[in-house]
């Protein structure tokens with residue numbers, strides 16, 4: 015697919031949401047680093063994102079403005095992007111007296127395409143500390159209630175806004191983005207059906223007559239990847255590593271699930287190796303490292319060192335997170351498809367990542383287009399290190415068994431009562447502390463469990479789900495009655511940030 019709407023990334027945590035929104039509107043869009051601008055040939059429009067830096071700082075990210083102007087397409091600067099454009103047009107930027115962060119109201123000042131049909135006093139989400147002094151001739155398109163300009167136009171097709179249109183807290187954000195896109199020059203249409211054909215072509219081209227090995231986990235990404243490889247007709251072995259950290263009956267279910275779409279998988283039972291390697295280890299990062307390394311060892315022991323081509327279900331947000339200089343996301347937790355052995359293969363051109371242009375919801379749509387059943391595409395995400403990250407401290411078989419049994423009850427009830435599909439992810443985590451309780455007439459001293467259910471868009475932020483009390487009560491009763499070793503159930507009401515979705 016060619017000519018995406020180009021979003022230039024200055025490092026804001028929301029930048030990938032801009033790309034996502036544009037694709038939701040049915041246009042193809044991609045993210046670029048500022049230095050890549052001169053390589054972009056005919057974008058229908060360009061958006062300069064927000065960013066954590068100030069344009070006043072020495073070494074602040076910059077763009078090749080002459081090249082940008084030579085493209086002769088509409089440009090929208092968001093926050094940092096707006097301040098940068100203001101400087102380029104000869105204005106100045108000065109440190110503000112207060113840091114404007116959070117909600118404000120928008121008052122469109124003048125008609126014009128950007129705020130066309132946008133109501134007065136709608137909420138906008140601001141995040142900046144510097145203010146612009148505009149060059150002469152700048153049109154003010156909108157202000158906030160303090161009279162600070164939050165929408166500018168410097169020249170034909172050059173717009174700036176001092177708030178984030180991509181976040182849901184900006185009431186009319188979608189309309190404003192759509193208004194801007196309405197003047198884009200011949201934007202490329204983005205539909206998953208045609209994208210599927212593009213991906214099948216891409217896979218056939220990249221693979222040629224090489225043999226592919228694909229690790230599957232039963233999760234959405236690797237299932238969709240497997241279905242894509244299968245549909246492309248390339249010669250593939252599908253390997254499933256049972257690391258002993260899976261949910262109840264998962265290995266069997268995954269095999270059956272693939273069989274229904276005509277894919278035979280090879281299961282390697284390595285649970286003992288994993289549990290032995292984890293014995294005595296309580297540090298979250300060490301646990302992740304052990305699991306990540308061992309996964310790679312087990313996998314390559316099974317497939318041999320001379321893998322011609324390895325297929326991975328890396329998604330667009332993973333690629334962006336590794337590429338974005340301003341992002342801390344990639345360093346919060348160790349990501350296991352970026353370990354050394356795989357990076358070596360990658361450097362040798364022996365890794366394909368056909369889903370690396372897609373967001374999670376798009377992967378789900380692709381799965382549907384490839385004919386995967388709804389329970390597979392609608393499945394909640396499950397982390398690579400499995401239940402180990404839901405078992406803080408040392409992992410033992412006894413604790414895993416408790417988590418598995420409780421998780422099964424929780425998930426089954428979510429499905430039964432119709433809550434599963436509105437939840438991004440739900441699980442039970444074991445709190446590694448025993449507390450006193452009474453069972454029958456006896457004192458008991460057993461573990462506490464925490465239930466977590468969140469909604470999210472791409473896991474960058476998350477809200478806890480307001481599940482009905484009656485429902486939570488039923489889950490709790492069932493767990494307390496049926497799962498040995500637990501005498502207390504809690505419901506986690508933490509947002510992300512600051513809490514992450516998983517416990518570790």
Ligand code: XMP
Pocket residue numbers: 347348349350395396397398399439473510513514515516517518
């Ligand atoms: P956190 O806990 O960072 O999780 O808020 C965000 C999302 O990522 C999943 N997750 C992982 N997925 N490998 C994965 O494939 C991992 O190592 C990993 N760690 C967390 C998590 O389940 C949530 O959906």
